[in-house]
Amino acid sequence: MSRLIEADVAIVGGGIVGGSAALFLARAGKKVVLLERDRCGSRASGVNYGGVRRQGRAPQQLPLAQRSHALWGQLPDLIGEDGEYVRSGHLKLARSPQDMAVLEAYAAQVADYGLGLQLLSAHELRQMFPMIGDKAVGGSLCPEDGHANPRLVSPAFSRAATAAGATIIEGAPVSEVEQTSSGFRLRSVAQDLTVTAPVLLNCAGAWSGALAARLGETLPISAAHPLMAVTEPLPAFLPVSIGVEGGGVYGRQVTRGNFIFGGGRGIPHPVSGNAPVPDFARPERGALVNLLQQAAELFPDLAGATIIRSWSGVEAYTPDHEPIIGPSSTIPGLFHACGFSGAGFQTGPAVGAVLADLVMSGQSVTPIAAFSADRFR
Amino acid sequence: MSQSPLPPVVIGAGPAGIRAAVTLARHGLSPILLDESPRPGGQIYRQPPAGPGQRSASELYGFEAAKATAIHQALAPYADRIDYRPDTLVWNVERGALDLLSNGRTATLAYHSLIFATGATDRVLPMPGWTMPGVFTLGGAQIALKAQGCGIGSTVVFLGTGPLLYLIAYQYAKAGATVAAVLDTSAFGLRIKHLPGLLALPKVLAKGLYYTAWLKAYGVPVYTGITPVRAEGNERVASVIWQDSAGRQQHTACDGLGIGYGLRPETQLADMAGCAFSFNPLDRAWLPDRDSAGRSSLAGVYLAGDGAGITGADAAEVGGERAALALLQDQGATIDPSRVAVLEKRMAAFVRFRTALLQAFPLPAARWAETVSDDLVLCRCEEITAGDLRATVRKDQPRDLNRLKALSRIGMGRCQGRMCGAAAAELLAHQHGCAVNDIARIRPQTPIKPIPIGVTPENTP
Numbered sequence A: 001m002s003r004l005i006e007a008d009v010a011i012v013g014g015g016i017v018g019g020s021a022a023l024f025l026a027r028a029g030k031k032v033v034l035l036e037r038d039r040c041g042s043r044a045s046g047v048n049y050g051g052v053r054r055q056g057r058a059p060q061q062l063p064l065a066q067r068s069h070a071l072w073g074q075l076p077d078l079i080g081e082d083g084e085y086v087r088s089g090h091l092k093l094a095r096s097p098q099d100m101a102v103l104e105a106y107a108a109q110v111a112d113y114g115l116g117l118q119l120l121s122a123h124e125l126r127q128m129f130p131m132i133g134d135k136a137v138g139g140s141l142c143p144e145d146g147h148a149n150p151r152l153v154s155p156a157f158s159r160a161a162t163a164a165g166a167t168i169i170e171g172a173p174v175s176e177v178e179q180t181s182s183g184f185r186l187r188s189v190a191q192d193l194t195v196t197a198p199v200l201l202n203c204a205g206a207w208s209g210a211l212a213a214r215l216g217e218t219l220p221i222s223a224a225h226p227l228m229a230v231t232e233p234l235p236a237f238l239p240v241s242i243g244v245e246g247g248g249v250y251g252r253q254v255t256r257g258n259f260i261f262g263g264g265r266g267i268p269h270p271v272s273g274n275a276p277v278p279d280f281a282r283p284e285r286g287a288l289v290n291l292l293q294q295a296a297e298l299f300p301d302l303a304g305a306t307i308i309r310s311w312s313g314v315e316a317y318t319p320d321h322e323p324i325i326g327p328s329s330t331i332p333g334l335f336h337a338c339g340f341s342g343a344g345f346q347t348g349p350a351v352g353a354v355l356a357d358l359v360m361s362g363q364s365v366t367p368i369a370a371f372s373a374d375r376f377r
Numbered sequence B: 001m002s003q004s005p006l007p008p009v010v011i012g013a014g015p016a017g018i019r020a021a022v023t024l025a026r027h028g029l030s031p032i033l034l035d036e037s038p039r040p041g042g043q044i045y046r047q048p049p050a051g052p053g054q055r056s057a058s059e060l061y062g063f064e065a066a067k068a069t070a071i072h073q074a075l076a077p078y079a080d081r082i083d084y085r086p087d088t089l090v091w092n093v094e095r096g097a098l099d100l101l102s103n104g105r106t107a108t109l110a111y112h113s114l115i116f117a118t119g120a121t122d123r124v125l126p127m128p129g130w131t132m133p134g135v136f137t138l139g140g141a142q143i144a145l146k147a148q149g150c151g152i153g154s155t156v157v158f159l160g161t162g163p164l165l166y167l168i169a170y171q172y173a174k175a176g177a178t179v180a181a182v183l184d185t186s187a188f189g190l191r192i193k194h195l196p197g198l199l200a201l202p203k204v205l206a207k208g209l210y211y212t213a214w215l216k217a218y219g220v221p222v223y224t225g226i227t228p229v230r231a232e233g234n235e236r237v238a239s240v241i242w243q244d245s246a247g248r249q250q251h252t253a254c255d256g257l258g259i260g261y262g263l264r265p266e267t268q269l270a271d272m273a274g275c276a277f278s279f280n281p282l283d284r285a286w287l288p289d290r291d292s293a294g295r296s297s298l299a300g301v302y303l304a305g306d307g308a309g310i311t312g313a314d315a316a317e318v319g320g321e322r323a324a325l326a327l328l329q330d331q332g333a334t335i336d337p338s339r340v341a342v343l344e345k346r347m348a349a350f351v352r353f354r355t356a357l358l359q360a361f362p363l364p365a366a367r368w369a370e371t372v373s374d375d376l377v378l379c380r381c382e383e384i385t386a387g388d389l390r391a392t393v394r395k396d397q398p399r400d401l402n403r404l405k406a407l408s409r410i411g412m413g414r415c416q417g418r419m420c421g422a423a424a425a426e427l428l429a430h431q432h433g434c435a436v437n438d439i440a441r442i443r444p445q446t447p448i449k450p451i452p453i454g455v456t457p458e459n460t461p
Ligand SMILES: Cc1cc2nc3c(=O)[nH]c(=O)nc-3n(C[C@H](O)[C@H](O)[C@H](O)COP(=O)(O)OP(=O)(O)OC[C@H]3O[C@@H](n4cnc5c(N)ncnc54)[C@H](O)[C@@H]3O)c2cc1C
Pocket: A012, A013, A014, A015, A016, A017, A018, A035, A036, A037, A038, A039, A040, A041, A042, A043, A044, A045, A046, A047, A048, A049, A050, A051, A052, A053, A172, A173, A174, A175, A203, A204, A205, A206, A207, A208, A211, A225, A226, A227, A228, A312, A313, A314, A315, A337, A338, A339, A340, A341, A342, A343, A344, A345, A346, A347, A348
C-alpha cells in the first residue's frame, strides 16, 4: 500500500549522524522522518573502531569535538544505555624524535581548547605503560578521551529518536529525490513510500555525494575503507586507547579482553561492482598482514595472540579530510553532514545537535564555518 | 586467461579431495592439495598422529578399514605429481587467490581452478549442562577414540540424532566402554516411513541396521523419540536427564556425554570466494549452488563432498572424482564418458539415500527453539544465553543473523559461529515466527579460523 508522509524534516541516513539529528529534532518538537536503506547504525557508524577521541583533530574541529565530549558524558541519559563507553584516555605515541616534536607542537597549538594533554617522555611512558614496546620514544596522553562500542551506540541513537517521537523507517533506500515548490519530495520504491518536507538533511555517509548529485549539487566525497581486526579475549594488558603519530596502527582493549586494532585499508566489496561507492567493504590480504606486523612491533607481548576476525567499512572522505557540515549554498532547505574522513564517530552526537540548531534557529551554537562545502569551489 | 593455467588447487584431503586430486593427476595435471590436518584422510578416515604404537586399520576404522587404507594410500603413486601440503590452513580467499598459513608463515596462492572439498563438522543444539567437562560433540568423541586412542569416559551416553549416533556408540562399545544409552530425538516411525529412500543404498542401510542390531544384542539401551532435558554433575557430567517418547522423565548415569545432531558443511571459503548459495531445507543450511557434476556458480570453481551438502564418505569419493572430471572437461581435456555415467548414476543413488536419511533423522529445531530456557548458554566463546538473544530481539527486532550478531556478539567469538550459528538461527527464526531461511546467514569474515598476530609473510627472510 502506498504511503505519503508529510514531515517538518526529512533525514536520509540512519548512521550516528542522522540518528543524533533525529533525536535532537524530535526532542525539539519537530515532526521528523528518517529513511535508512538498511538498518540504522549498520554502516560506518556500526563497524568503526570505536575511538572516542579528540586528540589529533585539527583545531577548527575542536569546538565540535568538545560539544560531543559533553554529550558522550551524558550518554545513558541521551540514548538509554552506556554503549560500553569508557574514558580510558587516548595515548598517541611517537616513534621518532621528529614525531615527538609534532606531538609537542600540536599540544602547544591546541592548548586553549581544554583537552588536558600530557606530554610523556620515553621514561615516563615506560613507567606508566610498560606494555608498550621500545619502538615508542614518547607520547601524548589525553586522559578524558576514550572508546565505546559502535555496534551498540549507533543503533541506540535511532532507537532513542524513535522514543522521542521521530518516525524511523528502515529498509527504505531513497531511490528518488526532487526539489518542489515547498521543499523536497523523497521516494522509496522499496517501501512504496513518499515523504515530503521543507527541510532535508543529507546524512547518507559515503553515499551523500550520490544523494547531493541527484539534486544537482556536487560534493567532493570519495569512499575509503579503514581496516580493523580483533584478537580473542586476552588478559587485561592495555588500559588506554593507543594511536601513533604518522598513523599505521591504533588499538584498544575492551573489557571482555579482546584487543581491537586498525590501520591500513580494505577493499570495496563486491569487487566487481563498478558503482563509485560500493555497498560494502572487506579486508585486503596485504594490508591485513601488514597491520598484524605493525601491531606485533608495537606490542611485543601480542605476537602469540591470534586474531579471530577482521573487517572493514565504507567511509566518506573529503579532499582535505575535514567534514562537510552546513546548509547547501545552492539549494535552500538542504543541509549536508558528511565526509567525516574516518573520524565522525566521536563528533557524530554533536553534529546531530548542530543540525538541529540549524533547523531550529538557522544558526549553529558551535562554529562550523570551516566545514562549508564552498571551500572546495 | 593466461596460456599456461596455474595448477588446479584442491582444498581438503578427505575422501572427496583425495579422489579429486588423484583424478586430476591421473589425467596429467599437477594439482596442489591443501589440508590443515597433519595427515590425509579427512574426518572419517582421520589418522592418529604418526609415531610408535600405531593401531591397525581394522581396529581404527572397522568395516571401513579397506576404504580408509585405500584413501590413505591413494596419494602415494602420484607423489611426484600431487603437491600435497598438510598442516596448511586456508584462511582467506580473495580476488582469485588463497591465503595459506603453515608453520607460522603466511603465503598467497593464486588459482585459476579450485575444488572445495572442505567437509563438515558436528551440528550442535545446546542443552542445559552442555558446557560441563565430560560433554563432547560426537565428532570430538570419535576423535578422542580414533586419534588419541582414549574415550570420553568409561560409562557414556550419546544423544542427538543421525546415523553417527549409532556408529559412534558401536565404536565405543567395541572399544570396551559401557554405553549407558543411545538417546535419539528422532522417532523410530520416521525411519520406517523413509525406508524406501534408504533402500537406494541397500549396503549402507544394512550397515546401519547392523550397528543398531549389534547395540541391541549387546544390551545397549537405545531410545528414540526422546527429548533432552539436561546434563547434570558437579565438576564433571554425572548423569543425563531426558524424557522418553511417552513423556516420562528418565535419568541415566554416565561420566561422558557425546552430543550431535548430524553435520554442518564447512562453507565459509566458498562463500568468501563469491559462490552463489541457496537454502537447503533438508540440511536446514545454506549451501553453495552446484550442478550434478559439482560446478559452482563461478567459472573454474567446483564443490565436492560434505562441504557442499551432507552425503557421506562414499559419496564424497564419487563427488571428488566427478568434480575433477568436470574441471578437466572444462579445460578441454578428454575424459571417459562411460566413467562419468557410472559416477552420475552412483551419485543419484546417494542423493536419494541422503534425502531419506535427512528426513528420517531431522533436526528437532522447532521443539528446541520453543523450549530453550533463557539461562541456557548458546555461545560458549562469548557466553551468550538464549535470554540475551531474546532480549536483543525484543529491543531491536533484528531480521537477520548478522544484525543479531552485531548486537548480541553471538558468533563473534573464536568459533565465529561454527558451533553456535545453527542454534542462533533457529532461535531467531522462532522468535519472529518465520522460516529459518528468512533470516539470512552469517557473513564469513577473514580469517575463517584464528591466525597468530606474529605471522610472517613468506617473502620475508
Ligand atoms: C572501519 C572504520 C573505523 C572508524 N574508526 C573511527 C573511530 O575510531 N573514531 C571515529 O570518530 N570515527 C571512526 N570512523 C568514522 C566514523 O565511523 C564515521 O565517520 C561515522 O560513523 C559517519 O557516520 P554517518 O552517520 O555519517 O555515516 P554512516 O554510518 O555510513 O551512515 C550513513 C547511512 O546512510 C544510509 N544511506 C545511504 N544512502 C541512502 C539512501 N539513498 N537511502 C537511505 N539510506 C541511505 C546508509 O545505509 C547508512 O546507514 C571509522 C570508520 C570506519 C569505516
